[in-house]
Amino acid sequence: MLIKTVGGYWDPIVWIVAFIVIAIIAYIIRAFGKREYKGGEQTKPFLSGVEEPSKEKVHVRASNIYWGFIEALKGYYDYMKRMHSGVVNDYVAWFVGVAAIMFVVMFAAVII
Amino acid sequence: MIYNLPFLTVVALIAIGMYAIIFKRNLIKIAVGITILESGVNLFLITLGYREGGVAPIFTNLPPGISPDQIPEKMVLPVPQALTLTSIVIGVAVLALILSFTINIYRKYGTLDAGKIRRLKE
Amino acid sequence: MNVMEHLPALIIAIPLLAAFLTPLVDKISKKVRNAVVFIALAATFILTIFLVQDVFENGIMIYVMGASNPTQTIPMQAAVPIRIVLEIDGLSAFMALISVLIALIGLIYSFSHVEERGGKFYTLFLLMLVGMLGMELTGDLFNLFVFLEIASIASAALITYEFKRGSTTEAALKYIVISSIAALFVLFAIGLLYGEYDLLNMAAIAKAIKITGLSNIDMIALILFFAAFAMKAGAAPMHMWMPDAYGEAPGAVSMVLIAVTQASLYALLRVCFTIYADSLHVVIPAAIIIFGLISIFIGVTMALIQDDIKRLIAYAAVAEVGYILLAIGVGLYGVLNNEVELYARKALQGGIFHIFNDILDIGLLFLVAGGIIYITKERNLNKLGGLAHSMKYTSILFLIGLAAVAGLPPMNGFASKIMIYESVYKVSPILSIVAILASIIMLAIFVKIFHSVFTGPKISEQKDVPKLMLASMIILAALIIFFGLFPDIIINNIVNPAVNALIENAAYISNVMG
Numbered sequence: 001m002l003i004k005t006v007g008g009y010w011d012p013i014v015w016i017v018a019f020i021v022i023a024i025i026a027y028i029i030r031a032f033g034k035r036e037y038k039g040g041e042q043t044k045p046f047l048s049g050v051e052e053p054s055k056e057k058v059h060v061r062a063s064n065i066y067w068g069f070i071e072a073l074k075g076y077y078d079y080m081k082r083m084h085s086g087v088v089n090d091y092v093a094w095f096v097g098v099a100a101i102m103f104v105v106m107f108a109a110v111i112i
Numbered sequence: 113m114i115y116n117l118p119f120l121t122v123v124a125l126i127a128i129g130m131y132a133i134i135f136k137r138n139l140i141k142i143a144v145g146i147t148i149l150e151s152g153v154n155l156f157l158i159t160l161g162y163r164e165g166g167v168a169p170i171f172t173n174l175p176p177g178i179s180p181d182q183i184p185e186k187m188v189l190p191v192p193q194a195l196t197l198t199s200i201v202i203g204v205a206v207l208a209l210i211l212s213f214t215i216n217i218y219r220k221y222g223t224l225d226a227g228k229i230r231r232l233k234e
Numbered sequence: 235m236n237v238m239e240h241l242p243a244l245i246i247a248i249p250l251l252a253a254f255l256t257p258l259v260d261k262i263s264k265k266v267r268n269a270v271v272f273i274a275l276a277a278t279f280i281l282t283i284f285l286v287q288d289v290f291e292n293g294i295m296i297y298v299m300g301a302s303n304p305t306q307t308i309p310m311q312a313a314v315p316i317r318i319v320l321e322i323d324g325l326s327a328f329m330a331l332i333s334v335l336i337a338l339i340g341l342i343y344s345f346s347h348v349e350e351r352g353g354k355f356y357t358l359f360l361l362m363l364v365g366m367l368g369m370e371l372t373g374d375l376f377n378l379f380v381f382l383e384i385a386s387i388a389s390a391a392l393i394t395y396e397f398k399r400g401s402t403t404e405a406a407l408k409y410i411v412i413s414s415i416a417a418l419f420v421l422f423a424i425g426l427l428y429g430e431y432d433l434l435n436m437a438a439i440a441k442a443i444k445i446t447g448l449s450n451i452d453m454i455a456l457i458l459f460f461a462a463f464a465m466k467a468g469a470a471p472m473h474m475w476m477p478d479a480y481g482e483a484p485g486a487v488s489m490v491l492i493a494v495t496q497a498s499l500y501a502l503l504r505v506c507f508t509i510y511a512d513s514l515h516v517v518i519p520a521a522i523i524i525f526g527l528i529s530i531f532i533g534v535t536m537a538l539i540q541d542d543i544k545r546l547i548a549y550a551a552v553a554e555v556g557y558i559l560l561a562i563g564v565g566l567y568g569v570l571n572n573e574v575e576l577y578a579r580k581a582l583q584g585g586i587f588h589i590f591n592d593i594l595d596i597g598l599l600f601l602v603a604g605g606i607i608y609i610t611k612e613r614n615l616n617k618l619g620g621l622a623h624s625m626k627y628t629s630i631l632f633l634i635g636l637a638a639v640a641g642l643p644p645m646n647g648f649a650s651k652i653m654i655y656e657s658v659y660k661v662s663p664i665l666s667i668v669a670i671l672a673s674i675i676m677l678a679i680f681v682k683i684f685h686s687v688f689t690g691p692k693i694s695e696q697k698d699v700p701k702l703m704l705a706s707m708i709i710l711a712a713l714i715i716f717f718g719l720f721p722d723i724i725i726n727n728i729v730n731p732a733v734n735a736l737i738e739n740a741a742y743i744s745n746v747m748g
Binding site: 153189231 | 316376379380383391394401408410414418429434477481545
Binding site for chain 3: 002003004005006007008010012013015016055056059060061062063065066069070073076077080083084086088090091092094095098099102103105106107109110
């Protein structure tokens, strides 16, 4: 079970035991809570007094997830989209380019 | 110089082939480019196997004037020729596959321009 | 005839024979065809296990094709090996085991839904396996090229199996153009080495390079090998064919394509660690590390913006290749600097273990994605949703794959990734920082899939995936959990022989050259 890594070790069984112990502790702490609490107005989301729309209407679609992240890195993604042009000639050009760079670097490194 | 001529041809063929693959947008021309590239590599292999005054390693079919004693020196190890034949056969298979893909792409996309065949991008 | 003696040849010959038998048997009945294909693959699997066991116990196994004595590598009258030699060391055995195992699981998966043109499908499927196995078992450079082409042609044809969708043919065309160019450059490099040494056997070339040192021609050949195999292995920035091909191929084929990719990765390892070995300049490990970092970074960031479910997983596969390259590069760097025990052995263990984990994790996700596409006929994440209501088992299996690929403990992905993080830290902390950050984004990517496919309101009533499909996914998930809980068993018994084969290349040479 135990494997040695460079800095220490990794043992999944120890991890699982620790996980179970922590889960039990968390459950015990949770059990201290008041049982009679049933929710009410406070648990609902507050949308400036507007009624909450149904779950079908507010389900976030895939392309909207991480919208902020993608918007923040817009410059990078614009460049990446241009790089992944989907033209087969470009794929080969990348290959030739990488090989050419490796030629230059390798021979330069060996000469120096 | 004259002995280097085949190698210069190899370089020229590979350069022409790569030029066609990188800069030509027509799928048929890309296929032609791959074939030229392949011919260059095949020519390279077959040139490596050339030995001056060599004979084919077939004992029963020796040319007149060569006694069996000289055989080991005169006979050529036929490995490069075997490699080239194999490579040609593989090349035909690849070419056939590329052309059949091209036919299907033309049916579905209505074009052979690689610049327009890019539904898969980003 | 002693079967054990002829194992390497049989492992290649049985699927090859079955591949060409399949179209004939297909004319009789579909059941018989499936039985033939399954029996052939199962037999190959059992023989591979025997082979792996033999190699791990008794060291390198040699098989000379067409010789009266299959272990006599150098013929009587010659000084160098002329015949085709199959040479199986720990690494080859490890890769062969992965390939056959994955092909078997993929076959079970395909049985559930491949109906029309099934004869052709299974023929190509078996040929793809033959190509991979040949690449991994051979000790001869030209033979490597031939099997590389067999694997490429078979997988290109399989990618466009659903040829009625035009985009599959587009992906297949890109794949075959890239593959044939890479293969031609490999052939050119083989020609360069042959012109210099008059040799094709890897061990013999390795010995010659060791004696004469690295000449300029060797270096040109090395760069051509390196660039070609790196492209076939999917290293960024030459990875663009990978999302196309993986994304458009049918479910099981995407998974087996990972094994084909890793066969190219194996060839890269063989060239770097065995043929060139100590004469390598330190630029090569640096280049592998840089390729690894770029692959990780581009893979995860591009995956984040995909909307096609399989294309998204394919970009994650690019990132996983990056992890393997990163670990291998660090390992090679350590081997060249004589720091094997310090970190290189651990890095290589992590990298080799990650080869197995990559194919299990990404493979499981591809199978789940294939199942979703099979049931809903929809691949766009924006139009999917709420499938957990009807596909309970599939969603649980997807969660297991998600946890494994993102490297959450206690899954197998974590076990190999923690070895990679800690060992690459010794070379430069930046490497582990990028690796860990990418791992976090990886989790975000798959949370995106899980959120948009499985959670949310029910869109339409669906049934769960067919039973055989589910069975193959469960096998993969069980392997993932087993590898996660008992990583020591895998590392000590399967990974370590492969790592030793990488570090000690002298045995590989001496077994052929005497």
